Amino acid sequence: MAITTANQLExxxxxxxxxxxxxxxxxxxxxxxxxxxxxxxxxxxxxELDIRVRIDRKTGKATFTRVRTVVEDGAVExxxxxxxxxxxxxxxxxxxxxxxxRDEVPPVELGRIAAQSAKQVxxxxxxxxxxxxxxxxxxxxxxxxxxGVVKREEYGNLIVDVGxxxxxxxxxxxxxRETYRPNDRIRAFVKDVRREARGPQIFLSRTAPEFMxxxxxxxxxxxxxxxxxxxxxxxxxxxxxxIAVISYDSSIDPVGACVGMRGSRVQAxxxxxxxxxxxxxxxxxxxxxxxxxxLQPAEVAxxxxxEDAGRIEVVVPDDQLSLAIGRRGQNVRLASQLTGLxxxxxxxxxxxxxxxxxxxxRTKLFMEALDLDETLAQLLVAExxxxxxxxxxxxxDELLAIAGIDEDTASELQARANDWIxxxxxxxxxxxxELGAEDSLVTFExxxxxxxxxxxxxxxxxxxxxxxxxxxxxxxxxTTVNGExxxxxxxxxxxxxxxxxxxxxxxxxxxxxxxxxxSALEELGGSGGAEAAGDxxxxxxxxx
Numbered sequence: 268m269a270i271t272t273a274n275q276l277e278x279x280x281x282x283x284x285x286x287x288x289x290x291x292x293x294x295x296x297x298x299x300x301x302x303x304x305x306x307x308x309x310x311x312x313x314x315e316l317d318i319r320v321r322i323d324r325k326t327g328k329a330t331f332t333r334v335r336t337v338v339e340d341g342a343v344e345x346x347x348x349x350x351x352x353x354x355x356x357x358x359x360x361x362x363x364x365x366x367x368x369r370d371e372v373p374p375v376e377l378g379r380i381a382a383q384s385a386k387q388v389x390x391x392x393x394x395x396x397x398x399x400x401x402x403x404x405x406x407x408x409x410x411x412x413x414x415g416v417v418k419r420e421e422y423g424n425l426i427v428d429v430g431x432x433x434x435x436x437x438x439x440x441x442x443x444r445e446t447y448r449p450n451d452r453i454r455a456f457v458k459d460v461r462r463e464a465r466g467p468q469i470f471l472s473r474t475a476p477e478f479m480x481x482x483x484x485x486x487x488x489x490x491x492x493x494x495x496x497x498x499x500x501x502x503x504x505x506x507x508x509x510i511a512v513i514s515y516d517s518s519i520d521p522v523g524a525c526v527g528m529r530g531s532r533v534q535a536x537x538x539x540x541x542x543x544x545x546x547x548x549x550x551x552x553x554x555x556x557x558x559x560x561x562l563q564p565a566e567v568a569x570x571x572x573x574e575d576a577g578r579i580e581v582v583v584p585d586d587q588l589s590l591a592i593g594r595r596g597q598n599v600r601l602a603s604q605l606t607g608l609x610x611x612x613x614x615x616x617x618x619x620x621x622x623x624x625x626x627x628x629r630t631k632l633f634m635e636a637l638d639l640d641e642t643l644a645q646l647l648v649a650e651x652x653x654x655x656x657x658x659x660x661x662x663x664d665e666l667l668a669i670a671g672i673d674e675d676t677a678s679e680l681q682a683r684a685n686d687w688i689x690x691x692x693x694x695x696x697x698x699x700x701e702l703g704a705e706d707s708l709v710t711f712e713x714x715x716x717x718x719x720x721x722x723x724x725x726x727x728x729x730x731x732x733x734x735x736x737x738x739x740x741x742x743x744x745x746t747t748v749n750g751e752x753x754x755x756x757x758x759x760x761x762x763x764x765x766x767x768x769x770x771x772x773x774x775x776x777x778x779x780x781x782x783x784x785x786s787a788l789e790e791l792g793g794s795g796g797a798e799a800a801g802d803x804x805x806x807x808x809x810x811x
Contacts, residue, residue, distance in 0.1 A: 318333055417450065437470065440473060455471035455472060483497060512550060568584055582614070629654075637683045708728060721758060733772075742768070
């Protein structure tokens with residue numbers, strides 16, 4: 268019994284229904300039907316044969332064809348699906364490898380079980396096509412806001428109907444203390460779309476900083492038009508947030524535009540975020556000014572920035588300390604996220620105590636190392652000299668500019684400073700050698716005796732050992748862990764070795780050892796560019 272008209276019509280109707288339901292191209296479903304027919308035919312004629320099926324898109328009539336591919340003589344691996352050039356001459360006038368010989372074969376009987384199997388194949392292909400369409404559609408919507416309806420809750424995660432598919436709002440992406448019931452409407456940010464075995468997974472978020480930025484973009488026309496730009500957002504979801512904005516039109520106040528008439532615009536965002544308090548801050552290219560704005564409502568007395576370390580020190584009046592830190596450190600934490608800097612907050616009293624301690628420490632150093640009385644040592648510290656290297660190598664005129672110091676005194680100060688430095692260098696090298704430091708490291712240009720001593724203490728005693736170091740292991744760096752920047756202390760960080768200088772030293776050692784081509788050092792150029800050796804080391808202070 269051949270394929271009956273009833274079966275043909277039934278499968279065509281199934282194909283049309285699947286295409287309508289899944290909103291996919293009907294031709295994809297018909298192709299699935301052809302594959303299903305071919306599978307049934309192979310079970311009848313043999314799996315070794317290459318059976319192909321063509322379905323007439325109008326009548327539903329299926330044509331079964333056996334296909335054999337022409338291959339070179341002696342290259343036949345499957346006699347059922349391949350044919351040599353010599354044998355193919357009986358079918359084709361001038362056969363060539365790759366040509367196909369097609370013979371129509373009798374249609375197979377499509378029984379009840381086979382028809383059900385074909386239906387399953389069609390439905391499966393329909394589901395796959397729908398998943399592909401859904402993935403492509405929502406992949407383009409990553410970074411935008413979608414509206415949906417809550418379907419159910421599973422282990423704290425919300426399953427949300429977003430129209431043509433389901434999305435998941437995980438527990439940690441929900442604003443604390445907000446509750447939803449089935450059929451509640453919800454608005455969320457499309458955080459990610461992944462293609463997985465069970466279909467595309469759409470991940471939503473209501474805690475992402477980008478969600479707040481997108482809400483402001485919807486509420487503030489000036490942001491949507493690009494007149495105002497959101498430069499940074501920091502959130503403590505459900506509690507408080509800070510958003511930094513800048514206006515590219517001098518006639519428009521960015522903060523006022525985001526607040527809106529009587530606070531209408533910001534209140535719309537606050538209402539969507541379950542009452543989250545929002546501080547709108549004017550962005551400024553000057554880091555110190557920006558930080559002063561970010562720490563509002565606290566008043567800041569002084570700001571000291573360490574750009575190399577990515578840290579910033581803020582001095583506030585004693586009565587402003589708790590306000591600057593905020594409840595449970597919230598204010599300073601959000602300000603740190605907003606600026607991308609680690610912030611240390613000191614009161615004016617604490618900063619004064621620290622300055623006094625540094626003054627006393629430097630005074631003591633100059634008194635002991637240079638054999639000076641306290642008055643002259645304090646005079647040097649007051650003039651800004653922080654260490655003996657500055658005294659030894661500063662231009663003579665700078666010393667002579669200090670009241671009470673003549674040429675003889677200045678010369679004597681520099682001579683004593685040089686003697687002390689040389690003595691410390693000899694001592695450091697001797698100690699390094701005792702620890703096992705070899706000549707290859709001791710004579711390497713670019714490392715001070717104190718650096719060599721410190722390396723030897725940490726088991727780096729040869730040039731080979733030094734060449735295996737990463738730049739951040741020497742100069743220090745920062746690692747981002749769970750969104751927080753964590754400090755990694757460098758072996759030579761206390762000697763003010765910068766990341767670019769450390770990178771150049773390591774590359775120079777590798778070139779001397781013949782590990783890398785000298786051109787790699789030329790490309791680096793001491794400019795702090797990316798690692799030329801390609802060994803996975805970080806090219807900046809932030810490393811994996």
